[in-house]
Amino acid sequence: MIDAKARVRLAARVRLRFDRRSGKVVLLYPERGLELNESGARIAELCVETRGVGELIELVAARVSDAPRAVIERDVLDFLNALDARGLLEVTRS
Amino acid sequence: MTSAGEPLVTPAPRPYALVAELTYRCPLACAYCSNPLELGDASTELDTATWGRVFREAAELGVLQVNLSGGEPLARSDLEALVAEARASELYVNLITSGIPADAARLERLTRAGLDSLQLSVQDTDAGGAAWIAGRDANESKLRTAATARSLGLPLTLNVVLHRGNIARVPAFVALAEELGATRLELANTQYLGWALENRAALLPSRSALEEARRVAREAAERLRGRIEVLFVLPDYYADLPRACMDGWARRYLVVTPNGLALPCHQATSITTLEWQNVREHALPAIWHESPAFRAFRGEDWLPEPCRSCERRAIDFGGCRCQALALTGDVTATDPACVHAPRHDLVVAARLRADAGSEPVPEAPRPLLKLRRRAAG
Ligand code: SF4
Numbered sequence: 001m002i003d004a005k006a007r008v009r010l011a012a013r014v015r016l017r018f019d020r021r022s023g024k025v026v027l028l029y030p031e032r033g034l035e036l037n038e039s040g041a042r043i044a045e046l047c048v049e050t051r052g053v054g055e056l057i058e059l060v061a062a063r064v065s066d067a068p069r070a071v072i073e074r075d076v077l078d079f080l081n082a083l084d085a086r087g088l089l090e091v092t093r094s
Numbered sequence: 095m096t097s098a099g100e101p102l103v104t105p106a107p108r109p110y111a112l113v114a115e116l117t118y119r120c121p122l123a124c125a126y127c128s129n130p131l132e133l134g135d136a137s138t139e140l141d142t143a144t145w146g147r148v149f150r151e152a153a154e155l156g157v158l159q160v161n162l163s164g165g166e167p168l169a170r171s172d173l174e175a176l177v178a179e180a181r182a183s184e185l186y187v188n189l190i191t192s193g194i195p196a197d198a199a200r201l202e203r204l205t206r207a208g209l210d211s212l213q214l215s216v217q218d219t220d221a222g223g224a225a226w227i228a229g230r231d232a233n234e235s236k237l238r239t240a241a242t243a244r245s246l247g248l249p250l251t252l253n254v255v256l257h258r259g260n261i262a263r264v265p266a267f268v269a270l271a272e273e274l275g276a277t278r279l280e281l282a283n284t285q286y287l288g289w290a291l292e293n294r295a296a297l298l299p300s301r302s303a304l305e306e307a308r309r310v311a312r313e314a315a316e317r318l319r320g321r322i323e324v325l326f327v328l329p330d331y332y333a334d335l336p337r338a339c340m341d342g343w344a345r346r347y348l349v350v351t352p353n354g355l356a357l358p359c360h361q362a363t364s365i366t367t368l369e370w371q372n373v374r375e376h377a378l379p380a381i382w383h384e385s386p387a388f389r390a391f392r393g394e395d396w397l398p399e400p401c402r403s404c405e406r407r408a409i410d411f412g413g414c415r416c417q418a419l420a421l422t423g424d425v426t427a428t429d430p431a432c433v434h435a436p437r438h439d440l441v442v443a444a445r446l447r448a449d450a451g452s453e454p455v456p457e458a459p460r461p462l463l464k465l466r467r468r469a470a471g
Binding site: 012013029 | 108156158184188211213247248251321322
């Protein structure tokens with residue numbers, strides 16, 4: 001499981017792009033694609049470069065001011081763990 | 095109910111992937127090759143500019159991924175330009191290759207042109223087995239291609255087509271994927287169409303061999319989760335219920351052949367009662383939306399019994415059309431792979447023969463095996 005101390009970045013095989021047809025950000029990797037919701041897209045875009053998970057939570061929190069901090073933290077960790085389970089994340093655990 | 099102003103025809107679904115068969119030229123001659131039995135010659139291949147237009151039209155239709163495939167796409171001298179064209183249309187570009195020839199400088203150029211990932215076919219880890227199925231052993235070249243891909247940071251998928259001759263080596267394929275640092279391993283059983291159907295008696299594995307392979311693959315998928323995506327595809331013949339072939343006819347995939355025919359699947363030219371249109375004469379969106387061939391088996395409306403009243407009809411759409419045609423002679427029949435199909439006996443009989451022939455696979459050369467003819471060029 002990924003915790004706030006880990007550092008993460010999207011795996012090399014992942015490409016993010018905007019899909020005009022659906023108006024959504026899609027995450028593409030070999031033979032597959034995931035259509036991201038708004039919150040997923042926000043987190044994924046921040047993972048294009050390596051970041052600490054703690055920092056990531058701060059950045060997301062700064063953008064969505066109306067959600068409680070605990071909810072944001074859980075959303076970010078859930079999303080990152082879902083990506084990690086698919087091998088879509090490079091994770092450095094400290 | 096249709097009121098004025100509403101479209102009368104259900105709009106076509108959105109395709110997500112384009113399989114661009116760039117050429118039938120290939121250094122290998124696999125006995126299960128999915129190219130048609132009759133290959134065109136290289137002089138009729140689509141040129142760079144036409145492929146560029148096909149990529150743009152595919153992207154316009156909603157396609158997100160392109161598989162540059164063949165034959166062997168490295169045989170195209172303009173492959174770098176084709177990769178760049180596909181990237182210019184924002185497609186995720188997968189190169190489907192035999193890894194022959196292993197050419198590090200070229201792979202580097204392709205990566206710079208925007209290649210996103212490389213899928214390498216592996217026929218067998220055993221040299222004799224590889225030569226038996228493909229006409230030659232090319233493992234050394236494949237290993238070098240994999241190493242180059244890795245050093246370039248190019249994500250690597252290994253694709254193994256499983257059959258009677260190599261199915262016992264699934265553990266070795268898993269080990270190879272780990273050793274080469276692959277991110278995805280496809281263990282896909284042969285589907286018995288085209289060349290593979292011609293060679294079925296030599297290729298169809300027994301049920302016990304298949305079960306063992308499946309067990310090993312499952313264990314590997316579990317162990318490697320998050321590191322290597324391990325995919326195991328059963329042969330239709332042992333599945334009891336058919337797959338939605340290509341995720342459904344003309345629903346998610348588009349195939350364009352080297353000479354420009356647009357198809358809903360690799361094998362569709364075996365259906366000679368449909369008229370296949372060429373991208374040289376028609377725009378891809380027009381073919382996708384309007385051509386009678388693409389609409390022939392789209393969705394559920396055309397389904398025969400027992401599919402029509404079956405709860406799985408929107409899951410598998412009655413199975414594979416090419417298989418129905420090849421086995422029963424009727425392209426609209428329920429796929430014989432289905433336990434409910436009137437002609438399921440055909441599949442059961444083939445399975446029983448595979449189980450009866452339980453002796454080990456004979457050494458190469460094996461006269462029974464027909465190898466795909468190498469295309470000229
Ligand atoms: S009867 Fe038709 S719809 Fe039902 S499972 Fe078989 S092929 Fe699929």
